[in-house]
Amino acid sequence: MEIGIGLIGAGYMGKLHAVALNAAPAVFNTKLRARLEMICTTTENGAKEKAEQFGFARSTSDWSTLVNDPRVEAIVIASPQTTHREIALEAFKLGKPVLCEKPLGASLADATAMAQAAQASEQVNLVGFNYIRTPATQLAHQLIKEGVIGDITFFRGEHTEDFFANPNASATWRSSGDSNGTMGDLAPHMINCAHVLVGPIRKVSAQIETVFKTRPSECAPNIVEQVTNDDVAQFMCTFENGATGHLLFSRVALGKKMGIIYEIIGTKGALRFDQEDQNTL
Incomplete structure (x- = not known):
């Protein structure tokens, strides 16, 4: 069984998430396996390079393209804090689970809106407090x-x-x-x-x-x-x-x-x- 993952951000934490997604089935003996479907960074060339490096099937420089792609079934947000709210709200509106890196938002208002959207969507959600x-x-x-x-x-x-x-x-x-x-x-x-x-x-x-x-x-x-x-x-x-x-x-x-x-x-x-x-x- 597979689930298509979209990763937004390819910095320090983005790389760690990519490694963890590949390793999790072997470490925890899970039947559900992550399919690294798409990665998003700020430039098309950079995204393509990171896709090859981390093992993602496709790449984009537009987070909206990633979130709205039907083969992307769950979202990992590892981009700057100021981007978290807009991405998460769009993902929850589409009924997709979200793992968001900390801090949840760039402000209390951001975090509150994201928490409310997560609750309303009833989707699986998690903040990266490892x-x-x-x-x-x-x-x-x-x-x-x-x-x-x-x-x-x-x-x-x-x-x-x-x-x-x-x-x-x-x-x-x-x-x-x-x-x-x-x-x-x-x-x-x-x-x-x-x-x-x-x-x-x-x-x-x-x-x-x-x-x-x-x-x-x-x-x-x-x-x-x-x-x-x-x-x-x-x-x-x-x-x-x-x-x-x-x-x-x-x-x-x-x-x-x-x-x-x-x-x-x-x-x-x-x-x-x-x-x-x-x-x-």
């Missing part, structure tokens, strides 16, 4: 659900990396646009983790900061560009169940490559996880 699926975190979720650590009283989480820690690194798409900053890029994973493991957040007191306010232009290093989004963000919070917490996010944390870390304190015990030692809880 880190909550790791075996250790699934075990943490099970232990919490079984009451092993008692009632949760405190949660501390962080997602810290150092890919923008060099102040002389060139400005890129990451250095402009609210949804491309740390709050849009790194924060969603740990906020999702907090929601899954502890529950909804009731209130926050937050701070964001741009550490390196200018960067050399990618096209002309002698020209300086303003950085218009955040490098670091943090907030204290209170969950609906009464637990308190602190969450930290940074793309300029030297030495951190995949610093997804959380500590959960309960009335009977505690849990700690670090993604850089991902098989230990």
